[in-house]
Amino acid sequence: MTRQDFTFCGAGCAAVYLLDEGGDRLRLTEAAEGPGAGYGMPPSLRLADRSPVAEAFRTGRPHWLGPAALADLGDGGGAAGQEDGNGEAGDGEAAGLAKSAAGWPADTSLAVLPLGGHAGRRGCLVVAGVAPGGFDADRRLLLELYADQVAARVEAFEARLVRRGEPRPEGGARLVPVRSGAFVVDLATGAMTADDQVLDLLGLPPGEFDGRAATLIACAVPDDIPALMSVVEPGPWAPAEHQLAFRVRCLSGELRWLGLRCRILLAPDGTPGRMLGVVADAAYLRPGVDEVSQVQRLSAALAGAATVREVSGTAVAALRVPLGASRVAVAEVAAERLFVTLLDPPEPEAWPGLWRREWRSEWPDAAGSALPTLRRALREGAVTTWLPGADLEPGLVDIGPGGLAVLPLQADGRVVGVCLVGWDEEHRFGPEERSLLTAAASLVGRALMRAHALDARTELARTLQRSLLPRTLPRLPGARAVARYLPATEGLEVGGDWYDVIPLPDRRVALVIGDVQGHSAEAATIMGQMRTAIRAYAVEGHPPDVVLSLANRLLTGMETDLFATCCYVDLDLEDGAALLVRAGHTAPLLRHPGGATEELAVRGGPPLGVVPDAQYPMTEAGLKPGTVLTLLTDGLVEAADLPLDDGMARLRTLLSGIDPADPGRAADELLTNVERRDDDVAVLLLRYDGTDVRPQRARWAVWRLPDAIVHARRFTERTLRSWGAAGPLDVPLLIVSELVTNAVAHTRGQVGLDLKLTGEKLRIAVNDSSPRGPMRPTVLDPDATSGRGLLLVKALATASGSLPLAGGKRVWAETAVDLGGPAAGSGERPG
Incomplete structure (x- = not known):
């Protein structure tokens, strides 16, 4: 000094x-x-x-x-x-x-x-x-x-x-020598004031300096000029502080490393006004031969990277193995969120819980608000390192408990991404390594910006698709659902695959998976519209066949030539009863508790958007506790070199060998061998466990006889007694009488009576073949002989209503039953 x-x-x-x-x-x-x-x-x-x-x-x-x-x-x-x-x-x-x-x-x-x-x-x-x-x-x-x-x-x-491995010298030992000087830049005019120390470091004779910032920029070696220009001539969105290492070539031919630190001061109108900075000799940052060769190799590899994914892969390959790092993540920064483009290692369990919770597609996203230290480092815009034991939030410290480096990726004066490098074992950062990290951040940032310019259209469509998929899946009583989505790796990396999990009343859930034809922004848009429509029809209470019929009519009426395939499952979480319907889609797979797998033979109809009045028949299936239901798109099991039958057989083998205890890991294992894809891949996996209280069910086909109501009442009483009902049964029998009478008297065709007992709650449902809803009179004539039945049901029941069915409807009511006696046997035998 x-x-x-x-x-x-x-x-x-x-x-x-x-x-x-x-x-x-x-x-x-x-x-x-x-x-x-x-x-x-x-x-x-x-x-x-x-x-x-x-x-x-x-x-x-x-x-x-x-x-x-x-x-x-x-x-x-x-x-x-x-x-x-x-x-x-x-x-x-x-x-x-x-x-x-x-x-x-x-x-x-x-x-x-x-x-x-x-x-x-x-x-x-x-x-x-x-x-x-x-x-x-x-x-x-x-x-x-x-x-x-x-x-x-x-x-x-x-x-x-x-x-x-040397001890610190005692008694006034000198540090690494450094020279420094200061400068001030008027950002509005580009005028620059610099002391003699700055000019000497840059190799400029004082008499030859013209007072322009551009002259300082021209002193740098050509490879470093873009990075230096983005600092000394910042854009309107540039961070307030900058740190940069750059090189100048002296008259003697020596390559001199300099460190620049500066801060932007705002003008009264809020725009960047002045920049104050310090330039110092950074000889201690001069890399060795190995670091120089690594930077050269990285620069050459990035020159051939055309997409964001390729840039990310090149950066990870250049940093993880040479630095002996345990983890490397590359992410883009937009709208206060980190959109991860590549993780190494790719397994979710290798990353902190914050990242695993956001793992809803190929890579997770993370909210910047959950990582305040990272946000601060990105605002500062400089490579930042933390040693073991640093006070960091779990989402960061678990990436590198032995040491963590954060590399803001800058281009055009703003931070466009970030690279995180973490070590499990204790790691100390030497000056050569810091030089490598700083140079790598500059190269990767510019390459990332260039890749954005090349695939901006793809990124827009991909962002649209990401926003249209569910952010999280709901918690389900007696089941757990997980989903994975992988975009295509060839051609336009956006498509129309989607999935959804829709909670329904009475502990039911709808599982949906679909695929819109093509890979384009239009396919992603149609996907979002179909997902929204199917969710709306399901929540309205329509059965699976009606849901797909309505979605089909909607798509055929749109101004598009695209069609969509879909598989829809309505699952009762209490007893595992499922209704399945397909529209030209791949059949679901079932893994039984013992490990045996099967492809469910679900009757299907044409794809959505092809035949306006297409019908979609339903198929019934039963799930036992421990069963795994897998819905998928054909991108997982079919490719140019993989026939569909062979792909399904391979997937069944994988599904048979998974551990169903962890559905998330099981879904990842199904995607293990999926590499380059010319189609999207979506997987929706549900492990069914069943609820604590298993309901009891009984069905009765009502005969159209003069004494049909008598037989229905006898069947109901006998069934409830066999289930342990004690005391009078006047209320449930009266509800059965009124609902069956209404169906027999006002409809044609088959009438069915369903009884479902969950705990002490009895649900009585009568199905008929008339789509017309039950008419409840608003004013009763005192002399009328009919019209009081549904009002009486509504008064006696704890809840009641009606739902549309395929070609008919279901009228239901609920009431409480006193269970005081032991079950005497099954109640499903007609009387």
């Missing part, structure tokens, strides 16, 4: 104090002052004293002392006071610093700045100089930037000692 390093702030003396091995003292490690200045710094300071240096170290905030406060400290006057609200002086004194300050020149001001931040404070920078009014705002800002440069070389020096 020389006096020229800090002349830009008008100071006459600077000193670096570092924490000693004992952790209770700050020892003077390096100092420099102007000739005859008369400053003298104490060799050490105790952290227990309430000196400005100790206070700055403990609080992590700069302390600024004007001449009055410094004189008070030198006189031993106790509290040093607070200068102007920008920093607090200590309210006590340390004898060493107070004794030194007493002999300093008049009108001296003092600045104390802590060194280190995220990775822990290492010491303080102390700067003193004649400044009658104290250090002004610009000088304070420049000193803070200079302190960051000093902290960086202190960290690099310590990392070098750790890497070499």
Whole structure:
């Protein structure tokens, strides 16, 4: 350190104090002052004293002392006071610093700045100089930037000692040498003021500098000019702070590494006004031969990467193995969210819970609000590292418990993405490695922006598709559903595959999977419309065949030539009874509790959008607890080199060997061998466990005889007694009489009576073949002989209603039954 390093702030003396091995003292490690200045710094300071240096170290905030406060400290006057609200002086004194300050020149001001931040404070920078009014705002800002440069070389020096296994030298050992200077840029005009130190570092004779920022940019080697230009000539959305390492070629041919730190100050109208910065010699960042070759290989590989996925894969390959990292993630940043483009390793269990919870497609997304430390690092825009034991949120610390590096990926003056590199074992960051990370971040950021320009249309469609898929799946009583979606890897990476899980009344759920023809933004749009329509029809209470019939009519009426296939399952979670219907879609697979698998023979109709009046017959199936139901799209089992039958057979074998205890892992195993795809892949997997209370069911076909009501009442009473009903059954028998009478009297065709007992809740349902809903009179004639039945049912039942069925309807009512006796047998035999 020389006096020229800090002349830009008008100071006459600077000193670096570092924490000693004992952790209770700050020892003077390096100092420099102007000739005859008369400053003298104490060799050490105790952290227990309430000196400005100790206070700055403990609080992590700069302390600024004007001449009055410094004189008070030198006189031993106790509290040093607070200068102007920008920093607090200590309210006590340390004898060493107070004794030194007493002999300093008049009108001296003092600045104390802590060194280190995220990775822990290492010491303080102390700067003193004649400044009658104290250090002004610009000088304070420049000193803070200079302190960051000093902290960086202190960290690099310590990392070098750790890497070499050497102890820290004692007694004023010099740090890695550094030269620095300051500059100011008027962002509106491009005019630049720089001190002689900056010009010397850039290799510019003072007389040849024309005062333009563009001249400084031209000094950099061609590969580094775009990154330097994005910093010195920032766009309107550029972050407030920048950090950059770049190279200049000296007249001697030497390649010199420089470090730039700067901050943007806003004009009164809120636009970027001025930039204040510090340029320092960063020779300690100069990479070795290995790092240079790695950067060259990365640059060559990125030149051939045309898509965001390819750029991400190249970055991961260039960082994980060479650095021995345990995890690497590359993500784009948009709208306060991280959209992951590649993870290595790809298994969800290798990543923190925050990431696993958002794993709804090939890769997870993460909300930026859940990672405040990462958001702060992205705002700062500089490569940031954390050592083991850092105080980070779980979503970050579990990525790299042994060490974590965050690489903001910048292009055109803004952060477009981020790369996270984590280690499980303890990892120390050396200067060569930091140089590699910084260079890699710059290269990957520019490549990522270029890839965006190449596949912007694809990204727009993919974002649309992602927004149309469910963000999360609902929790289900007695079952667990998981889904996976993989876009195509060839051609336009967007398609019309979708899935949905729709909770329905009475502990039922609808499982839907579908595929719109083609790979385009139009296919994704039609997919979103069909998913919304099917969800609406299901929630209205329509049975599966009616849901698909209505969706088919909707699609045929749209102005599109696309069609869609679909498989729809209505599952009763209480007893496992399922109604399935297909519209030209791949049949679902069933894994029984013992491991045997089968392809369900579900009767099907044509795809949606082909035949306006198509019919979709229903198929019944029963699921036992422990059964796994798998719905899929044909992209998983069919390809140009894979016939559908062979793909289904392979999938059945995989499904038979999975562990159903973890449906998420099971779904991942089904996708294990899926590599390059020319079609989308969607998988919806449900493990059925059953509810704690298993319902009892009974059915009765009502005969159209004069005494049909009598037989229905006898069947109901006999069934309820066999289920353990005690006491009078007047209410349920009366409800049966009224509902059956209404169906027999006002409809034609078959009439059915269904009884379902869950706990003590009895549900009575009567099905008929008339689509017309039951008519409830609003005004009753006292002399009328009919019309009171449904009003009576509504008065007696705890709940009642009607639902449309295929070619008819279901009228139902619920009431309570007292279960006091043991079950005597089945109630499904007609009487």
